Every structure is written in C-alpha cells, then in structure tokens.
Amino acid sequence: MSLHPDLSGRVALVTGASRGIGKAIALMLAEAGAAVAVNYHSRAAEAQRVVEAIRTGGRHAIACAADVSDSGAVAAMVRQIEAELGAVDVLVNNAGIGIARGLDDLSEADFDRTIAVNLKSAFLCTQAVLPGMRARRWGRIVNVTSGAARGSGIVGVHYNASKAGMEGLTRGYSTRVVKDSITVNAVAPSLIETDMIGDRIQERAARVPLGRLGTPEEVAQATLMVIGNAYMTGQTIQVNGGMHFI
Numbered sequence: 105m106s107l108h109p110d111l112s113g114r115v116a117l118v119t120g121a122s123r124g125i126g127k128a129i130a131l132m133l134a135e136a137g138a139a140v141a142v143n144y145h146s147r148a149a150e151a152q153r154v155v156e157a158i159r160t161g162g163r164h165a166i167a168c169a170a171d172v173s174d175s176g177a178v179a180a181m182v183r184q185i186e187a188e189l190g191a192v193d194v195l196v197n198n199a200g201i202g203i204a205r206g207l208d209d210l211s212e213a214d215f216d217r218t219i220a221v222n223l224k225s226a227f228l229c230t231q232a233v234l235p236g237m238r239a240r241r242w243g244r245i246v247n248v249t250s251g252a253a254r255g256s257g258i259v260g261v262h263y264n265a266s267k268a269g270m271e272g273l274t275r276g277y278s279t280r281v282v283k284d285s286i287t288v289n290a291v292a293p294s295l296i297e298t299d300m301i302g303d304r305i306q307e308r309a310a311r312v313p314l315g316r317l318g319t320p321e322e323v324a325q326a327t328l329m330v331i332g333n334a335y336m337t338g339q340t341i342q343v344n345g346g347m348h349f350i
Contacts, residue, residue: 109332112137115190117182119143119172119229120199122151124298125248128320129196129327130154130165136328138194139164141185145171145199164189172199172225182232191240192233194331197226197270198248205260215262222266226273230288234281243286244331247274248323251294251344267292271340278338287337289330293323294344313346 111133121130122144130140131154140158142165144151151167158165166188170181185192200222203214226247237243252259253267271290278288295309297317309317326343330336342348 109136109328111194114138114193115141115185116194116196117141117143117185117192117229117233118196118198119225120145121154122147125293125296125320125323126198127154128324129198131157132321132324132328133194134158134161134163134165137163139189141166141168141189141192143168143170143172143181143199145169172229173220175228178228178232191236193237193242194244195229195233196246196248196327197229199225200248202259202263204258205262207261210260210262218262218266219269222263223269223273226270230273230277234286237286238281238284241285243281243284245277245286245288246327246330247288247290248327249290249292249340251292251342251347253292255348274340275338282337285334287330287334289337290340291323291326291330292340292342292344293318294342294347296320296323311347316345318343318345
C-alpha cells in the first residue's frame with residue numbers, strides 16, 4: 105500500500121487556495137494526480153499563479169471566484185467546476201478569516217462574519233458536493249480547523265467557536281456518510297507561518313515546543329495523509345509542533 109494517495113482521475117476543490125495553507129494543499133493535490141479547482145474570494149492574481157503552477161506540472165486546474173459563505177455563490181462555483189473539470193471527489197474546506205479581537209472589542213458583526221466564513225462555508229460546500237459523492241460512492245472531505253478549537257488561541261473567542269464548530273461538523277458528517285465510502289476528517293494546524301501570524305514570527309515561534317513555526321507544506325502533507333486513508337474518518341489531526349493548548 106502506497107503512503108501517497110493516487111488521485112489520478114479525481115477532481116479536488118480547495119477553498120481559500122490562493123495563498124498559504126490552501127495554496128500548499130492545492131499544489132500537493134495536483135502532485136498526487138488530481139485536477140484542482142482553486143477557490144478564492146478577492147485575490148484573483150494570486151489564485152491564477154497557483155493555477156499556472158499546477159498546469160506547469162502537467163495537471164488540470166482552474167481558478168474559481170466565490171464567496172463560500174454565500175449559498176448561491178457556492179452553487180455557481182460547483183457548477184463551473186463540474187462543467188470544466190468534472191464532479192468534485194475531494195473537498196478541502198480551508199477558507200477562513202482571523203479577525204483578532206479582545207473580549208471588549210469583539211462586535212456582533214465580527215462574530216457573525218467569522219462564523220459565516222469559517223463554519224457556514226464548510227457546511228455549504230459540503231452540502232453542495234455530497235450528492236455527487238454519494239451517488240458515486242466515493243469522496244474525501246477535509247476541514248482545516250485550528251488548535252484554537254480546543255485551546256484559547258490568539259485570535260479571539262469568535263475564532264474559537266468557528267473552529268470548534270468545524271470539528272463538530274466533521275464528526276457529525278463522518279458517521280452519516282461513511283456507508284457511502286466517504287471519509288470526513290479535520291486537520292488542525294497551530295502557529296503556521298502564514299499571513300495570519302503577521303510579523304511577530306520569533307515571538308510566536310518561542311511558544312512552540314519544537315522551537316519553530318510550522319509550514320503550510322506540513323499541513324498539506326497531513327491533509328494528503330487523511331485523504332489517502334480509506335479507514336480513517338471523524339478524526340482531527342493536530343499539526344502543532346508539540347503544542348496541545350494555545
């Protein structure tokens with residue numbers, strides 16, 4: 105049994121894939137053989153560069169603009185992918201925002217937007233691709249959560265709630281669709297070197313037992329691992345350099 109999934113002939117959708125963790129996952133899925141739909145909200149040029157990198161490697165890819173917290177936009181995106189690449193076999197719900205707020209600064213609008221982008225989007229995208237996966241009796245869904253789902257985190261309680269909700273979605277869907285040969289897992293990175301960390305890299309790295317921040321590629325590697333395992337479902341894989349509560 106190969107440790108690397110063979111995704112030749114499969115179609116993958118990665119939300120929020122124009123940069124950071126999403127970009128790394130999209131590129132690694134393409135290396136595994138998948139045709140990849142690179143979703144983005146506003147960073148069209150960056151998404152197109154990801155697409156071009158995948159095409160340079162000999163794989164198919166398209167860029168898909170959509171606000172994945174909007175059901176109409178999600179439905180239109182899935183129709184575009186089906187028309188240009190085929191039905192979605194692999195879904196990676198990676199899109200997310202991290203609006204840093206203290207308890208006294210957090211507004212209702214901040215809370216609502218965070219839940220919509222981080223949690224509702226995973227529900228909408230999953231619901232959009234599940235019928236096809238169930239009909240074909242094969243699918244892989246990975247939700248990119250965070251160590252903040254189980255710890256205090258550095259962003260705020262709204263972010264904690266959104267990521268904990270994603271873990272709940274993961275467990276809830278997994279038991280209901282496994283009979284159709286669909287697995288649903290979560291990957292929970294903590295303190296990865298992306299734009300969300302900002303310019304306080306050394307300060308953040310000092311909190312990690314390993315002594316450094318993680319890389320987007322290490323999160324992508326964990327994502328490919330759960331996609332390749334047909335028996336693992338309903339699990340959350342921590343990618344955290346030894347951190348257990350942050």
